[in-house]
Amino acid sequence: MAYQRLQVSPGGPQNWARSVRQHAVNPTAAAGNVFASYNRCPFSRITFERGFLPSPDPLHRLNLCNHDSIAAEWEAALGDIPKLAVAAGGVRPGGSDIAACGTSTTATSRGVLRRTLEALPPFPVGKLLSDAATTLASPTGGLATAAAEHDSTTLEELWRAYLLLSFLAHAYMWCEPGPPPSILPAVLAVPWVRIAAAIDMPPILTYASYNLCNWRRLDAAGPVRLGNIVCLQNFLGGTDEEWFRLVHVDIEARAGQAVAGLEAMQRAAAEGDSDAVVAGLISIAEALRDMQATLARMGEKCDPYIYYQRVRTPMSGWRNNPDLPQGLVYEGVSTEPMQLYGETGAQSSVVHAFDAGLGIQHDQVWLRDYLDTMVLHMPPAHRAFLRRLATANSGPTNVRSYVQRVATAELRDAYNAAVEELERFRSQHRAFAHSYIAKWARKETTGTGGSDFMPALTGYKDTTSRHVLPQ
Numbered sequence: 001m002a003y004q005r006l007q008v009s010p011g012g013p014q015n016w017a018r019s020v021r022q023h024a025v026n027p028t029a030a031a032g033n034v035f036a037s038y039n040r041c042p043f044s045r046i047t048f049e050r051g052f053l054p055s056p057d058p059l060h061r062l063n064l065c066n067h068d069s070i071a072a073e074w075e076a077a078l079g080d081i082p083k084l085a086v087a088a089g090g091v092r093p094g095g096s097d098i099a100a101c102g103t104s105t106t107a108t109s110r111g112v113l114r115r116t117l118e119a120l121p122p123f124p125v126g127k128l129l130s131d132a133a134t135t136l137a138s139p140t141g142g143l144a145t146a147a148a149e150h151d152s153t154t155l156e157e158l159w160r161a162y163l164l165l166s167f168l169a170h171a172y173m174w175c176e177p178g179p180p181p182s183i184l185p186a187v188l189a190v191p192w193v194r195i196a197a198a199i200d201m202p203p204i205l206t207y208a209s210y211n212l213c214n215w216r217r218l219d220a221a222g223p224v225r226l227g228n229i230v231c232l233q234n235f236l237g238g239t240d241e242e243w244f245r246l247v248h249v250d251i252e253a254r255a256g257q258a259v260a261g262l263e264a265m266q267r268a269a270a271e272g273d274s275d276a277v278v279a280g281l282i283s284i285a286e287a288l289r290d291m292q293a294t295l296a297r298m299g300e301k302c303d304p305y306i307y308y309q310r311v312r313t314p315m316s317g318w319r320n321n322p323d324l325p326q327g328l329v330y331e332g333v334s335t336e337p338m339q340l341y342g343e344t345g346a347q348s349s350v351v352h353a354f355d356a357g358l359g360i361q362h363d364q365v366w367l368r369d370y371l372d373t374m375v376l377h378m379p380p381a382h383r384a385f386l387r388r389l390a391t392a393n394s395g396p397t398n399v400r401s402y403v404q405r406v407a408t409a410e411l412r413d414a415y416n417a418a419v420e421e422l423e424r425f426r427s428q429h430r431a432f433a434h435s436y437i438a439k440w441a442r443k444e445t446t447g448t449g450g451s452d453f454m455p456a457l458t459g460y461k462d463t464t465s466r467h468v469l470p471q
């Protein structure tokens with residue numbers, strides 16, 4: 001299936017934004033902009049130590065649970081997902097492939113998982129939003145300071161609520177056997193849309209909720225590295241799912257050494273500081289080598305067959321997904337189905353940031369459009385960061401142009417080494433997409449992010465290598 005054809009859908013990439021605007025009946029709607037404000041959210045600081053991962057570390061549970069029994073009930077349901085999924089019969093292996101082979105059931109079933117989630121009391125969304133608005137108006141500004149202490153309701157709390165509702169909704173959709181339902185019940189849909197709107201995110205499982213907000217350190221003083229991190233939340237659970245996610249978190253942290261210096265590198269280009277530009281380029285190459293070393297460890301504890309059969313399905317969305325060709329109706333929000341891409345590494349800001357820093361342009365429209373759409377699934381602070389990097393490319397801060405103009409061997413070699421490492425990462429990653437997905441698919445399949453992924457990943461890799469500068 002050609003990716004270009006996949007692009008044509010009634011939903012459109014802005015469908016979620018439009019629906020959210022129309023239906024977010026948020027009593028604190030005026031405060032919506034406050035919640036999405038860049039300098040107060042846990043994603044606003046992009047650091048050398050942890051890159052795009054949030055600071056402080058993600059919340060383990062809603063603080064509201066301390067004095068709200070209904071919030072505690074929702075957290076308990078979240079913790080029970082792996083158990084409920086097993087009791088209900090587990091995910092449908094391999095997504096729509098099995099349906100194509102005629103071995104799945106035809107009608108959507110309502111097993112114990114779906115029945116349990118439907119019976120939850122209304123999520124305390126109004127309380128969370130009004131508490132957050134109050135805290136943000138306070139002198140501490142919503143940051144987790146000593147004064148705010150652990151029980152303060154902050155933006156972190158809204159991101160935790162986003163994770164909670166995203167996992168519960170995707171468990172409802174995908175963690176029972178048989179075809180998925182075409183309607184998400186209001187008990188899940190309404191609070192999910194409202195919380196997502198408040199933090200300016202789409203109501204779908206994103207890389208931010210699946211990976212960025214989903215880890216804790218075993219030794220709180222130790223590094224964010226494999227061996228010292230575990231997941232906060234799983235769908236089915238088990239080593240393979242946990243490891244798949246933790247490899248992403250480790251990669252995000254390792255990228256920090258380079259992404260946090262990208263804007264400084266661009267400024268150095270404008271100031272003609274060649275040594276600083278070379279240093280920035282070397283740090284990109286080093287970060288990419290570290291990222292490859294971590295990605296190479298994926299197979300240690302995440303088996304390709306288990307990944308394909310069990311880990312992958314719950315990440316799926318409802319756009320370009322043959323299981324839900326019309327999309328999904330969010331009951332209580334709209335009677336029109338929404339079409340949204342599922343979770344994918346393409347929503348990580350790291351590779352987008354390196355593309356921007358190195359001036360790599362994906363000229364083919366279908367490749368560029370897909371990455372642009374993935375940016376809409378990132379935290380607002382990261383979108384703003386990528387916009388700044390892209391804007392800088394139109395002036396003297398463009399690093400690639402600077403390297404071409406000054407043309408010393410040292411600059412060119414450092415630039416080419418960074419581009420070559422990015423191409424190696426993409427090439428290695430493409431091989432993983434083949435051995436973890438394409439190899440097992442019995443018919444053409446799309447990524448959980450909805451792309452025709454093998455041609456797309458080849459395209460991104462080839463475009464990258466074409467940016468190596470001639471000697």
Ligand code: HEM
Nearest residue numbers: 248344345346348351432433436447448449450451453460
């Ligand atoms: C077994 C491991 C992995 C598999 C099977 C896999 C699969 C995929 C697939 C299928 C896509 C196409 C988009 C879609 O979902 O439709 C994709 C895109 C992407 N993934 Fe992964 N992925 C894996 C690990 C990772 C990791 C660890 C990262 C690191 C952050 C990552 C970053 C990306 C990026 C940046 C893209 C966009 C394409 C590009 O810019 O080259 N992936 N991945």
